[in-house]
Amino acid sequence: xxxxxxxxxxxxxxxxxxxxxxxxxxxxxxxxxxxxxxxxxxxxxxxxxxxxxxxxxxxxxxxxxxxxxxxxxxxxxxxxxxxxxxxxxxxxxxxxxxxxxxxxxxxxxxxxxxxxxxxxxxxxxxxxxxxxxxxxxxxxxxxxxxxxxxxxxxxxxxxxxxxxxxxxxxxxxxxxxxxxxxxxxxxxxxxxxxxxxxxxxxxxxxxxxxxxxxxxxxxxxxxxxxxxxxxxxxxxxxxxxxxxxxxxxxxxxxxxxxxxxxxxxxxxxxxxxxxxxxxxxxxxxxxxxxxxxxxxxxxxxxxxxxxxxxxxxxxxxxxxxxxxxxxxxxxxxxxxxxxxxxxxxxxxxxxxxxxxxxxxxxxxxxxxxxxxxxxxxxxxxxxxxxxxxxxxxxxxxxxxxxxxxxxxxxxxxxxxxxxxxxxxxxxx
Ligand code: ACO
Numbered sequence: 001x002x003x004x005x006x007x008x009x010x011x012x013x014x015x016x017x018x019x020x021x022x023x024x025x026x027x028x029x030x031x032x033x034x035x036x037x038x039x040x041x042x043x044x045x046x047x048x049x050x051x052x053x054x055x056x057x058x059x060x061x062x063x064x065x066x067x068x069x070x071x072x073x074x075x076x077x078x079x080x081x082x083x084x085x086x087x088x089x090x091x092x093x094x095x096x097x098x099x100x101x102x103x104x105x106x107x108x109x110x111x112x113x114x115x116x117x118x119x120x121x122x123x124x125x126x127x128x129x130x131x132x133x134x135x136x137x138x139x140x141x142x143x144x145x146x147x148x149x150x151x152x153x154x155x156x157x158x159x160x161x162x163x164x165x166x167x168x169x170x171x172x173x174x175x176x177x178x179x180x181x182x183x184x185x186x187x188x189x190x191x192x193x194x195x196x197x198x199x200x201x202x203x204x205x206x207x208x209x210x211x212x213x214x215x216x217x218x219x220x221x222x223x224x225x226x227x228x229x230x231x232x233x234x235x236x237x238x239x240x241x242x243x244x245x246x247x248x249x250x251x252x253x254x255x256x257x258x259x260x261x262x263x264x265x266x267x268x269x270x271x272x273x274x275x276x277x278x279x280x281x282x283x284x285x286x287x288x289x290x291x292x293x294x295x296x297x298x299x300x301x302x303x304x305x306x307x308x309x310x311x312x313x314x315x316x317x318x319x320x321x322x323x324x325x326x327x328x329x330x331x332x333x334x335x336x337x338x339x340x341x342x343x344x345x346x347x348x349x350x351x352x353x354x355x356x357x358x359x360x361x362x363x364x365x366x367x368x369x370x371x372x373x374x375x376x377x378x379x380x381x382x383x384x385x386x387x388x389x390x391x392x393x394x395x396x397x398x399x400x401x402x403x404x405x406x407x408x409x410x411x412x413x414x415x416x417x418x419x420x421x422x423x424x425x426x427x428x
Pocket of ligand 1: 264267292299301302303363
């Protein structure tokens, strides 16, 4: 294939370089197009725009492939741990035992929040959504640790990465305890990342929490599966905001806000309320499918469809299997799982969904596992954020380390009024 694409505009021909990725994906490089031709490209929603080159995550949306640093996500979900996968994403290599040990020690060291921050939790109204509490708390870290700009973190990001990954877990558990009016439980140095989180969530002075290794493993696997997903909405938010050299905590806070939307990470909570609604109304799945197909109705089948995957999301496959395993091990019979499977079966055999390549995504089955391990539905997107942190951090690190990195600044085509004279307000 030629190394250039040619664009003809009238008598002029512009040669645009072709960029080729590791797996053969191709892009037309338009960096100099406007300077040479005066034209920009137009792509609302960025469905056809590559915003960077990256060495972190590879997705083939037609074949259902997802790899972190070259390693298939299913292999990591089976053999790795969340902490090891976080190291892989951030440092581009699996850690040695010593490296893993020192990274784990850093996570332990940074698991406590500054005591002054504890009072912040009292300022939120009862019933506040934990995602808003989480993003606010992470943003507040900028005030406590202001000197974490791009320049200072180019050399060593480990301390800051560990603080973020560790403290988000503490914030999440504290936010939950606050929401149910129970005393907070501090992190313990002797517990692994996921065991510590579960203990902070569910231990209580009147009923000590028994840590079940099966639940720890299920949670670890879920976090691995969520750890990165290249240039999705929240990661792009992190890259865009970070490109202005904003403090890393404020940058990650923006990612958390982007993730909270129901079209993105917030879909896992929305799936559960959709499934609960179906069960409550007698289990009529067909009605919901018809509603999702009705163009006059804004309702969408939550947990279905994806901008990149045109086949089953590989994460959904792993999560569905985990869902069966954990429910069986815990001896739970959740009617939501039966409804979810019936929905999947019917939708994936329906012409509407087939013709639009709409299949279950990562959010379709994850909430059922969270329910089984006791995590309430308003905490489910927080769990997604916990998992996605290593991805946001590694994407941020890659972005600030890119030679000649520029501030993100898309253009537009103005369609408003032409030159208009100012008129002072008229009498009513
Ligand atoms: N239910 C019903 N119809 C759908 C759905 C759905 N879940 N998703 C897409 N469609 C339809 C659209 O109405 C559109 O139909 P049309 O061609 O007749 O107009 C067509 O499929 C294409 O949809 P788009 O909105 O153009 O697809 P896009 O790539 O922009 O959106 C998205 C992807 C946002 C994920 C969408 O599929 C959706 O809203 N899904 C439900 C929410 C959800 O599960 N989000 C989580 C995604 S995974 C993640 O972010 C972690």
